[in-house]
Amino acid sequence: MGEFIHFLGENLSDFWTYTGFANATAGHLVMILVGLFFIYLAVKKEFEPMLLIPIGFGILIGNIPFNMEAGLQVGIYEQGSVLNILYQGVTSGWYPPLIFLGIGAMTDFSALISNPKLMLIGAAAQFGIFGAYMIALQWGFDPMQAAAIGIIGGADGPTAIFLSSKLAPNLMGAIAVSAYSYMALVPVIQPPVMRLLTTKHERLIRMKPPRVVSHTEKVIFPIVGLLLTCFLVPSGLPLLGMLFFGNLLKESGVTRRLAETARGPLIDTITILLGLTVGASTQASEFLTMNSLKIFGLGALSFIIATASGVLFVKIFNLLLKKENKINPLIGNAGVSAVPDSARISQILGLEYDPTNYLLMHAMGPNVAGVIGSAVAAGILLGFLI
């Protein structure tokens, strides 16, 4: 009997070593709090809930402590585990292009086509990427890591994941979480910068309403867009190819079912898998490092620089434009490709100063140009560094 009780005691003690309670560290608890904070932001503040709920819950999943030496095959970094298999879409970079397919199928480029000069704002805002790249170099990162961190300034989660999986896979978790966090925090980051850099008079500028764009133009756009951008930067092909393909599905008018799948079930499925696995990849042992803190700092700086460069570019551009063609600098922030949040900020701020000045449609132009611009920038960085 005594031997039996001893056996049970040993079993229980062995079982204890497998539990989360026995393996928990301060790092795990910190990360669980971060995950809970993300879920709070999503549920209570409604900051990007589609992203922050999967990522926040993924952080909880990834930070359940377990005995890592037991070979349980449950961790995201354990080869062959279910989470590891789902994570392959991130590490080998095929989730982001599929997300881009969906984005293409849901994006209306009419605002951009009707006023193509707004594309240049989307280009100017990409300085956020390279500004952060320069600062990252000064902070001790090597060029490949700096490029992967800089892309946070493109405000494009899939692009950030795609590029970091190629250039700095070990930093991908921190970069992805940082990119998505700041995209959710666009309403907090951008308005002060926009107010600081514009005068009251500039904020009241009324822009000419966009003209009607014909169906033919909408069909031509993804084809010409693909050919021009990918001939220039072939390394951007996975992202740009899928973006423009998705848009052609939408605009052709004859592939409604495919377009609906791309912008509906497909993008939803990939968003769930991407968000969850990116969140789970933030295992405390891999994530809680000084580099992660630096990446978060650089992410904030890159968003600020991107917003400032977009706004300042519009101010400079206005010097060259006729009075009736002037652009309201409040849409400069929309060059940051957080679609459609940054365009929404332009609208809200515009209405604050003139309740009859609707900037949303104008801001959508640079906003979608920012998507193209950040994918082009990612292609350039890949081409330069690999």
Added chain:
Amino acid sequence: MDKNKIGVFLSLLLALGLTGCKEHKSNSKLVINEVLITNEHNFQDDYGEHNAWVEIFNRSYGSSNLAACLLKASNTPGDTLTYFIPKGDVLTAIAPRQHALFWADGKPNRGTFHTNFTLDATADNWIGLFDAGNNLLDEVVIPANTLGADKSYARVNDGSEEWEVKGGSDDKYVTPCTNNQTIDNNAKMEKFQLHDSAGIGMAITAMSVVFIGLILLYISFRFIGKASVALSRRRAMAVKGITDKQEAKEKKLGEAHGEVFAAIAMAMHEMQSDVHDVEDTVLTITRVKRSYSPWSSKIYTLRETPHKK
């Protein structure tokens, strides 16, 4: 566009495509990469013997299979030996940017990677690699007495055009089954670290490329937009019976803003849904033509009920 024009267009396209598809041997994925003839103390085969070897490199970024390819060698004019690389050996599949090594020992019974020919250092050695259809993929001639013992004739870098004699020095070394130049650094990144430590060069060049890309798009759509406006103006002129272009321009025909259409649509919607409680309704039934596609066919989505006979 009538059918004749479409036919001519497709024929021209096909002709252009066929011209462009002409195969150049330098474009083949598989190339001969390194050859060693006199093997005294170099790489041993799996029988512990030192023999001549030929290294083949897959320079593509996809797998490539050597099965059924032909490896031919000749060191006497008019006398060419052909080795048929056997099918059914998984090892003949070469991973992207990897190598396969064949022993030129004249003992094909020893396995897939042992050829039926040998090489002679005192004569010119021609070696050719052919695909399963006997099309030349790559060839090399190693001139007589070029190679001393344990020296190889190899491409300077994997898959590059230039060849050199390797062996006997620190920067030119014999590399069976591996890269002709060991890659122990990231040259591009090191260049950036050396010449652009502040990142200014990268920022300027990359921003220029981003701007060029979007400026090209801007220019294209400026022209496409103008053409589109001109087209819709012409249509509006035809509808309104206006022939004077100046008049059409003054009346801004074809340049209506989206807001105008939105207002019209809103007014129509309000008139149809809010103002009138009951409307005279005319129901028009039009035959809908649907072109057949297996994707939309009900035949493929229904399962036949089993019936007893």
